[in-house]
Amino acid sequence: KNNNMxxxxxxxxxxxxxxxxxxxxVKQLGGSKKGSKxxxxxxxxxxxxxxxxxxxxxxxxxxxxxxxxxxxIKTAFHEVRTHWEEIVIFVAESPNVPDxxxxxxxxxxxxxxxxxxxxx
Numbered sequence: 139k140n141n142n143m144x145x146x147x148x149x150x151x152x153x154x155x156x157x158x159x160x161x162x163x164v165k166q167l168g169g170s171k172k173g174s175k176x177x178x179x180x181x182x183x184x185x186x187x188x189x190x191x192x193x194x195x196x197x198x199x200x201x202x203x204x205x206x207x208x209x210x211i212k213t214a215f216h217e218v219r220t221h222w223e224e225i226v227i228f229v230a231e232s233p234n235v236p237d238x239x240x241x242x243x244x245x246x247x248x249x250x251x252x253x254x255x256x257x258x
Contacts, residue, residue, distance in 0.1 A: 143194045145186055151197070152179045159200065166196055219254045222247075 143151075152160060160178045164170075169181045186193040229235055229243045 143190075143197075145183060145190075148186060148194065148197065149179065149183060152182060159204070163196060163200055166200070167193065215254045219250070222250050222254075 152163075157175050157178075160175055160182070164178045164181055167182065167185045169178070169185065172178060172181060182193060226243060226247055229239065
């Protein structure tokens with residue numbers, strides 16, 4: 139298919155990936171998952187020597203899948219943020235909000251603020 143990635147290029151891209159990515163790729167290629175990240179990378183490069191196209195293809199597919207997943211997560215976070223703002227405004231503008239509810243919203247607001255900072 140696309141043997142446009144050299145072994146060195148693949149190696150440097152693999153080094154930049156997290157352990158989970160590397161581990162999943164080894165598993166996908168049918169490797170033994172020896173343990174450390176460097177051992178896993180060595181194993182992926184051995185697979186590259188046997189069938190470069192298969193390895194490059196698996197790497198690129200995994201990368202694309204992860205990007206897609208991340209985009210979906212970002213969208214979901216944005217929706218959580220939007221709906222949460224509505225709750226905060228509702229509680230803030232409502233008369234007779236019980237103290238417990240007020241306190242809960244304040245606590246959750248600071249947590250949500252930490253997890254989903256406003257970035258538009």
